Amino acid sequence: MGVAIEVAGLVKRYGATPAVDGVSFSVAEGEAFGYVGPNGAGKTTTIRSMLGLVRPTSGTIRILGRDISSDLRAVLADVGHLPGEFGLWPQLTGLECLEYLGDLQGRPPVRRKELCERLELSAADLHRQVRVYSRGMRQKIGLVQAFQHDPRVLVLDEPTEGLDPVMKERFGGLLDEHRRAGGTVFLSSHILTEVEQTTERVAVIKAGRIVATGATADVTGESVHHCTLVLKSPIADGALDVAGVSALESDGLVHRFEFRGDMEALMRQLGTFAVQEFVCEPEHLAETFFEIYREVR
Ligand code: ADP
Numbered sequence: 510m511g512v513a514i515e516v517a518g519l520v521k522r523y524g525a526t527p528a529v530d531g532v533s534f535s536v537a538e539g540e541a542f543g544y545v546g547p548n549g550a551g552k553t554t555t556i557r558s559m560l561g562l563v564r565p566t567s568g569t570i571r572i573l574g575r576d577i578s579s580d581l582r583a584v585l586a587d588v589g590h591l592p593g594e595f596g597l598w599p600q601l602t603g604l605e606c607l608e609y610l611g612d613l614q615g616r617p618p619v620r621r622k623e624l625c626e627r628l629e630l631s632a633a634d635l636h637r638q639v640r641v642y643s644r645g646m647r648q649k650i651g652l653v654q655a656f657q658h659d660p661r662v663l664v665l666d667e668p669t670e671g672l673d674p675v676m677k678e679r680f681g682g683l684l685d686e687h688r689r690a691g692g693t694v695f696l697s698s699h700i701l702t703e704v705e706q707t708t709e710r711v712a713v714i715k716a717g718r719i720v721a722t723g724a725t726a727d728v729t730g731e732s733v734h735h736c737t738l739v740l741k742s743p744i745a746d747g748a749l750d751v752a753g754v755s756a757l758e759s760d761g762l763v764h765r766f767e768f769r770g771d772m773e774a775l776m777r778q779l780g781t782f783a784v785q786e787f788v789c790e791p792e793h794l795a796e797t798f799f800e801i802y803r804e805v806r
Contacts, residue, residue: 530717
C-alpha cells in the first residue's frame with residue numbers, strides 16, 4: 510500500500526508567529542487519519558497548505574506521490590476537499606457552484622447526479638441562487654463537490670457541521686463506501702466521537718506542533734469503562750473484588766465502578782449474580798484529549 514499523504518517539516522509563519530511549527534505525518538493509502546486539536550492549534554493552516562491554498566514557509570507536502578508545489582493541478586484531481594467554513598458565491602446557483610468547483614478539480618463530476626439524489630438536492634434547489642439556501646443546503650453542496658469527481662483522497666474539515674441527523678447518516682454511508690473502495694480519509698474535527706468512530710490513526714496538534722500521534726485506540730490510552738450494575742438481589746461484601754474493578758460505589762442493589770483491562774473474569778463473576786441490568790460505557794476520547802492538552806500546556 511502506497512503513501513497517500515506525506516507532510517514533512519511543515520512550517521507556516523504569519524509574521525513572526527508560527528501557525529504551524531514543524532509538522533510531519535504520513536497517511537497510507539486506504540487509511541483514515543484523524544487530526545484533532547483545540548481552536549487555533551493549526552489544523553486549518555495544515556489543510557490549506559495541503560491544498561495549495563496557502564504557501565508554506567518551509568517543508569514539503571506530497572499527495573499520492575506528487576509534490577503539491579510543482580504538481581498542484583494533478584493533485585487536486587485526486588483530492589476531494591470540504592473546507593471547514595464552506596463559503597459559496599451567493600449570486601450563483603447551486604449547480605453553477607458545483608460546475609465551477611468541478612472545473613477546478615479538472616476531472617468529470619461522474620457522481621454528481623447520484624450524490625444530489627442521495628442528499629436530497631432537487632433540480633429546483635440546484636437552480637436556485639445560493640443566497641437563499643439554508644446552512645444545511647450549503648453543506649450538502651459542499652459534500653457533493655467533495656465527492657463528485659470520485660477522488661482517491663478526501664480531506665474533510667468539520668464535515669458534519671450544519672447537517673441534520675439524517676444527512677449525517679447519509680454522509681457516514683458515503684464515507685464507508687469510500688473506505689471500502691480503498692480510498693483515503695484525512696479528517697479534522699472537534700467532534701471527537703466522530704474521529705474515534707471514523708479513524709484508525711490520529712495526530713493531536715497543539716500550538717502548531719504535533720503533541721501525540723498513533724493508533725486512535727493507543728492515543729486514547731488504556732481504555733476505561735464506566736460501569737453500572739443493577740442487581741435483583743444483594744451480593745456479599747467483596748463480591749465485586751475482581752481484577753480491573755476500581756472506584757466502586759455501592760448503594761443497595763446498584764453498584765457503580767470503573768473497569769480497566771480484560772473483562773473475562775468480571776463477566777464470569779457477573780454470571781453468578783442475579784443481574785437486572787449491566788451498562789458499561791467506554792470513556793470517550795474527549796476526556797483523554799483533555800488530559801493531553803493539560804499535560805503539554
Ligand atoms: P485551527 O484550524 O486549529 O483552529 P488555524 O490553522 O486556523 O487553527 O490557526 C492557527 C494559528 O494561526 C492561529 O493562532 C491563527 O490565529 C493564526 N492564523 C491563521 N490564519 C492566519 C492568517 N491568515 N493571518 C494571521 N494569522 C493566522
